[in-house]
Amino acid sequence: MAIHVKRAFKYRFCPTDAQAAELSRTFGCVRKVYNMALAARTEAWARQERVNYDQSSAMLTAWKKTEELAFLNEVSSVPLQQALRHLQGAFANFFSKRAKYPRFKSKRKSRASAEYTSSAFTFRDGRLKLAKMAGPLDIVWSRPLPEGSVPTTVTASRDAAGRWFVSLLCDDPTVKPLAATDAAVGIDVGLDHLLALSTGEKIANPRHERRDRDRLATAQRHCARKEKGSANREKARRKVARIHARITDR
Template identity: 75%
Template sequence: MRASHVKRAFRYRFYPTDAQAAELSRTFGCVRKVYNLALAARTQAWARQVRVNYNQTSAMLTGWKKTGELAYLNDVSSVPLQQTLRHLQVAFTNFFGKRAGYPRFKSRKKSRRSAEYTTSAFRFRDGELTLAKMAEPLDIVWSRPLPEGAALSTVSVSQDAAGRGYVSLLCEDPSVQPLPATGAAIGIDAGLDHLPTLSTGRRSPIHKLTTRLVRENQTIVIEDLAVRNMVKNASLARAISDAAWSQLRSVLEYKAQWYGREVIAVDRWFPSSRLCSACGSLQQKMPLHVRTCTCECGTTHDRDVNAAKNILAVGLTASVCGAGVRPQRKTPGGQSAMKQKPLQREP
């Protein structure tokens, strides 16, 4: 039985010829057009309380190509057009699963110019990549080598606002293997005005942090913060962006999947900062400007280290019984600081 390998994306700069640039420009435009047409059709159906799936939009695409107005869709490879319909399906799946907002239309000026090709629409031989509808291979700057014997599954081509071309190659990487199991676990507090704080007492920069966390710990407990909603608050937007919490979480999740680790998300309303990690008593208030505090039990805490310890403890406890936590809206004095709710386990 063949070992299962991790898929990784390798991104490179490339320099298209005039003919390739023209072909890509047509493809980017067609991808955007098909996405918007399908989104409009699904939105109209949604208004009638009817759901439209990928297969139905694929049939619509066949019909659009037969009209005089949209006949130009036949001039580019059909694969990127089918792929954008698949991406739209994923967007709706996330919307219905309450993991994302309603899909938005693509703008000619603001949206990312990109196209995705699967194996039937590209050829990769002897280190040269040729896309469908192109006579010559792309002039790619191989800034780092692909894994030995890499078999590409998808190729994504994009262009940034400055007109620079990039190609992202998705392939299996045999060098990434699950790590030996370890009993270590760690909790992470999301700092809004500084870098993340660990339950071990360290504030750590993002660079290489995720790799170290995954290598050293079997279980990583984080807060399930609604970063997108919080960024709407102008006073917090810059701090959250600087802390790069959403990026940290995303990288942790896919590296944990690579190496056989577990990421547990604790409910965002758990009072990690207001709960004493020593005695369990709950403070009524803990303003953001308060960085250290002394509990009634006599323990003095660094706010963020205390929060990270609580996040770790409740994540591990909830992991045992398969439930997460939410705070009770009660005052201190012996009453429970939490109640059970379904725990979120990240893939």
């Protein structure tokens, strides 16, 4: 018996110059709206008042009408509203004592991303087109989506190494519960072998991470020698970020 679960499928994509510029603007506006809403809610919190999502949404409408923040109208409104929803969720976790107080998003350290709901994208015949864009994204389909599934939410992001990703949240009807079993096996993480099972089987350690960590150390030393603010330092920083991402993705 199949059960319906939500699964996110992440892919690399190569944006055009116009798409990269539009997404970069959207990332900046999402971060700006999130930080402004957080500041407004923090000020209200100091006055022992609470600001909910509806009040934050009304603030966003007012901000768009000002001359200083008129640029917020240039990007899709859906990612901006989603940023407010994420902030509402962060405060809900804080009030429920499941998380710390929400923090402001940093331009350099925070993840650059924007979330689109179904009203802000079209997905047809394997082609994904986001709001405010003339054409579909050039996605590298490294694996197929579940047959018959339709994305409900799309998240576009860019990592520190400058790589672009798109994550599609879908209903996956192919997931099936595992059959019950009485068998059990013990697992021991070792030094000579990656895993040793209680059945006597040993899994060899490929040592990929050790080699990558050596490369990371070398790339970090090269980056430290480059002049701050130079193009060569930026290239070296991106190389460090790529190697670090390869390690953390494992």
